[in-house]
Every structure is written in C-alpha cells, then in structure tokens.
Amino acid sequence: MTKALFSLQRENDFSKQTAAPALVLEMRRIHKRFPGVNALKDVSFTVSHGGVHGVIGENGAGKSTLMRVLSGAYIADEGEVVVDGKVVPSPTPDAMLRLGIAVIYQELAQAPHLTVAENIFLGRLTKTKLGTVDWPGVREGAREVLGRLGFDVSPEARIDQISVAQRQMVEIAKAIARDARIIVLDEPSAVLGDSELAHLFNIIRRLSREHGVSFIYITHRLKELFEICDDVTVMRDGEVVASTPIDSTNTGELIRHMVGRELKDVFPKRVEPRSEIRLRVSNLTRDGILDNISFDVRRGEILGVCGLAGSGRTEVLRAIAGADRIDAGSVEVDGKAVSIDTPQKGLAVGIGLLPEDRKTEGLFLDQSVGFNITVSKLGLVSWRGLIRPSSENSVVSRFIRQMRIKTPAAGTKVRTLSGGNQQKCGIARQLHAGNEILLVDEPTRGVDVAAKREIYDLLVELTATRGSSVVMVSSELPEILGLCHRILVMRQGCVAAILEGPGATEEQIMSHAVWH
C-alpha cells in the first residue's frame, strides 16, 4: 500500500515542477468498425497532466467505444495511443493498466459478493510468506486508500450491500491504489444523486489539482461540464466535431455541435389533465420500506415522484406494478379495486412498469431490438398466438425511427447498442404495450439531450391525446419541474409532500425531501 502513497507523493512533486500542462495521453487517428457500424472515424484526442477533459455526444456517438480502445478492451482498426510521448506498442488491457489508465465503465463490473477491500485489491492481493492472502494487510491497505481519499466506506462491507455511489468510490479507490494517472468516468452522473455527485466532484478536483491525476469525464448533462472540466470534446457519429477549452464555449454551441442543429431548451407545453381519477393508491405499506403511501393520479396527468436515493421512490412504483409484494394497502384503477400481485396482473389492468435498472430488470440483452420492443405485448403483433412478421417489423421499425434508436438493424442484439440506445429500447417496449398507466423509473437515464426531448414529447402526447396517466420517478429535478402536473416528494418511505408542479421550485422539493 505504501506504493500508492508514495505515488501520490511523487505526482505531487511532479505537478509543482511542471508549469505548462504537459500532455499525458494522445490518441491519434483512431478507427473502429463493428459489423454495420463505423463506431470511430479518425478520432484524435488528448489529455493534459492533471486536466479534466469532458466528452459529450449523442447516444451511440462513440464515447464509450473510444474509452474501450483506451483501456485496451477493444483493439482499434487503425490509429495509435501515445502515453507520455511514447507510442504504446501493444495496447492490451494489461499494458494500459500498467501505464496507469483506469476506466470506470458505464456499467460497473465488480464482484458483488466480495468485500470492498477485496475489490480494491482484486487480482493483486498481497501474500504472506506462506503464500496465503495477507487479509489484515489487504484490509489495512484498503482502509488507508479510502481514508486518504476521504471516502466513507467500510473495507469490510460487501459490494452488494453498498450504494451505487459508494461503488463508484470503490472503483476510484481501486484505480488510485493501482497508481492510476488517467481515470475515465463513463457517465457517473447517470447513477449518482446530486449530493453524491458533488462529493465526486470534490474528489476529482483534489486528485487532479493536488496529485496531478488526469480525468476523462463522459456525461449527457452539459451543466456538469462547466462545473468540473477544463476542456471538452464533442463527438458525433463516431467523429470529433469540436474540442476546446471549456472557457471558450457555451451550452448553446455545444448542443449545436452535438446534434447538428439548434435545440430549444423548453419542455413541451403541459396540457391540463382531465378530472377523472385513473389510479388511486391508498395506505400502501411494505414493512420497513414503504409506510402508508396514499395518492391518486388523474387521466392525462403526469405525476412526478422525487426524493433522495433510498427514500422509496422505486419501491412505490414496483409495489403498484406488482413487482414486489405489499403488506397492506389497496390500489384502485378507474374506481375499481384491483389486486395486483404479479406484473402480469398489473399489465392486465393496463399498468406498465419501466424498471430502474435496464440491464438486470429491463432488457433481454442477448435478444434483438425487435424482440425487446414487442415482448410484453406480443398479442398486438400476432394472430391467435402466431407472430405476424410483417406487422412486427413495421411496429419495430416505426419505434426505431420515432425514438431514433441507433442500431444497424432491427435484428441486432441489444447488448451491442450504446447505453442510451438500450434505454430507448426499454421505453419503446412500454410505448408499444400501450398501457394506460405508465410507471416509469428514471426514463431518461443515460439518454442524450435530443432524445430526452423526444421522450418528453412522447409522454406528453400520450397523456394529452390518449388520456394516459404517467407516474415518473426521476432524480433530475428540472425534468420533474418541467413536465409534471403534480410532484410527490418521498422521505424515508413516507409521502413528505404533494406539490403542484407549476410554480414548484428545486429548493421547495429539497426542503421536503431532506429531514429537518
């Protein structure tokens, strides 16, 4: 462990000596092709010592692919990676790790049943003289790195017991423990809450300024770029379309580069909901998780649900949809009491759920885009149990077009799609099912600005023209404030407040969400 300590020290000295920001990394003219997709076309990219370099671009622009090339996970078809002025002769994952490059992927790859300490030292566990693992040493080392970084995580905790934010911290600690000099963060803000993100930013600032660690930061939220980055690179369709210091650009310009056109930064106009109550939830209780939740949703209404991570937002949706058992309480649809103990029964009365975690609960990653879109309402594309390929194809291609899902074909496996495009497949499934009551959990997570607008438009259209009702959980307060008719704020498993959407403010919501 003293090694990591020493390295932080060394970097520190180094940063004092160099005045001008030296380049630590250069990617030159990188090309990467997949069947049917030209994912990277002649991409060049640089990172300076101790700098934070933001990367933005639409879903499928090639951001994650570029980072996989950097980590050695993908081998570029053409181009070279230069570290410290020297071309890396064979950029294998091993070699890149040894050069101090650590990538923290969009989808974290951790061993869930191991402890934090074990994860930090995975693959490099220190041995005793007898050849057994030196557990006290490992724990001590982990405690030391975590403490140095100011992370509040116990080295003994198991990965599956800690929050996503803490997992990110563990990944960063792991990178630091390996003397990483360049750390790539692929969309951390898609999984972190506001306060956790603020904490992450503090860490990034400290590591970059004091220890000369460089960061590559991928995000879909432009605001974050101006908070944390020194430079920004915009990608579109596998190409770099702009790369500038952050001070010499602005949001409008970045969006123009990203989507190739102006994008009005407004939400679609709210349409007044109708008066009939569509969904009524009374005294919903799950022991220890949800306490006496009551609310109702009208036809044509969008109800926002917010609260801190762990406040029970997701659990409310799951309980209503029949995904989790409930201990008490009742649900009424159109004035009739319904008993929903499986998602199938939920679907039968028109309740659809877009689950929070697209990978484990939402998608069939090894099946095609089309399969994923039609699977929950096959009846709509079949006749007496027989699937009609023509009607399925037309439904699927309509969604691919409408939601701008970037995929080589309808038959492509969802696993190979970019993160945001996977999310769109999940939403398309909900829209295809045509449920009258839509429970959506973080619908725009990982989705780019332009596609967000499409999703908002679709939700508003559903409610306004078809009278559907939407309950939307989101940790992005602007979208809650911009879209919802009413806002339900949760706190520790209870309803803390139900606010009128128009006129509500972030401060107001936060004051209800936080205990005081």
Added chain:
Amino acid sequence: MEITARDVAPGSVAGISRRMRSWAQGIGLLWVLLILCGVAIYLSPSFLQTGNLLNVGRQVALFGIVSVGMTFVILTRGIDLSVGSIVGVTSVSAAMMLAAGVSIPIVVLAALAIGVLFGIFNGVGVVVLGMPPFIMTLGTLVMGRGIAMTIADGQPKSLGSAADGFHFLGGGFLLGIPVPIWIFVAIVAVAYFVLRHTAFGRQVYAVGSNGEAARLAGINVPRVLMSVYVISGLLSSLTALIFVSRLTVGEPTAGTNLELEAISIVVIGGTSLFGGEGGVVGTVIGAAIIALMANILNLLGISPFTQQIVKGAIILAAVGFEVMRHRKGR
C-alpha cells in the same frame, strides 16, 4: 491478474468468442457433420449402404425426439435430468398394459399421460417450490427409475401377443423410411415453428435470457416453465413407446443415461446452457453428429468401453467451450 479479464469484459475477447460461436453455429456445425460423413465413407464403404444409413437415421430420431424436449427446457435456462427415467417408467407401464390386452390407442394415450404427469411433477417442484431444476429433476430421475423397477419387479416385461400389432410405431416403414424418422421430422417441424413463430416460443427465449425481466414484462413465467417440463416429459414418453414397439419388450432400465445423451446433443447443437440462445435446428445437427460419431467408432471396431471415454470427452469439450464462452462474453 485474472481481474483484468473481468474489468474489460465488454471487450475484444467477447467479440472474438462471439464470432467463433456464430461461426460454430452457422456453417461450422454443418461442416463438422460433412467431415464426419466423409470420414465414415472413407473408413467403410458399407456406411453408405441403405441399411446402415437407416440405422443411423433411426438413432438420430430416437435420441433427437428427447433432445427436442430438452432444447425447450435448456432454452429457459433449466435442465431435465429425468428424461431417461420417464422412458423407463413409461416402457414398463406400456408393455404391461399391452400384455394385459388394453387396446393400443388407450395404451398410447395412457403412456403419454405418464410423461405429462412427470413433467407436471418437475414443473411444480421448479415453479411452485422454487427448487433448482438440476436438483428437482435429479430427484425425479432417481425416483422414476425406482418406480420403473418396482412396477416391473426388476424384470423386462414382454408384450406377449400384442407385439405384432404394436410393431408399426417403432419398427414399421412408410415410403421406405422408418416410422420413427417420420415422427422425428414432424416433431422438429412443430418445435421449430413454435419456437420461431409463436408468442409462446418468444416467451421461452425471454424467460431464459433474463427471468426477472421476463417477469416484469408481464410474461407468465410459471406457465412457461411448467410447459417446457411437460413438453420434455411428453416427448420422453413418446420415445418410450417407440422403444417398446421396436424391442417388443418393456425394460425397466430403458433410457438409462439418456439425459446425458440428450444434454450433449443440445449443447453440441449450440443451445446455450445459460438460456435464451439456440434452437431446434442445432439440436437436429447435434443428434446427427452424435449418431455419426457412434457409427464411426463402431465401424472402426472400437470397444464400447472406449467409446464411452470418447463420448464423455466430447461432451466435456462441448460444454467446456460453452462455459468459457459464457464467462468471457459477459
């Protein structure tokens, strides 16, 4: 540094192994089959004699029918170890009913019902009690064999005078081709159609790809699981009827080790043990490969004991490849 492999899981390794897989699944399997045919012809000109070919075909059919059922189960990420024992129970029951003079249609229906009941039994264990399919069907395997032995008192049961009337199913010919082959072709056609073109088929793949996502998507997961075990049981008892008809005797030991045969056929045919990938076309090719291997080893005059070693090694190689692919691919 095994961690690096894990860290970069979405990487090139996956790409390469996936390419290897689609290669192996697409033309690869057919090539293997063709090469085996070539080897067989080279080794012994008698391979091409009609008698030998029909023999191989009959064997493909017999193992193939059970393997089609197994394909459904494995597609849902399950396994059915009880198929051989179901064959045993059905064989002795059918033989005893025939010997007792029960009419053939009733015997057939009763025999198929036995398979269905075993399927329901497995399904209830897996769906209602939540037992792991491996354990549940292992229990059924042991119990089933015991039931067969008990019913038959450990003795082969002859069909008596009913043997001739019942001969057609397993020993008869239609347009010069053995009836079991016709049955197999029909079953493969139906299974292919169901898996590719019906909502139920989609749901089988969905449950195997991601059970939780399937549940949340409103699929009736218990019903799908129940159905695949019933299909597997039904096809096992059908196989038993063909056995009994052909051998004119109901053996309580009939179908011993059939589960291993069927699983290896399915896996060699490219259906993933981890669910959601593969299909019945691969299973047909897998059955042909296994039957050809056996035929070649026979033609070479290799002893049955050595054959067992070879067969085991092939199964391990096929499953090992599949497991490795899975581990790297995720």
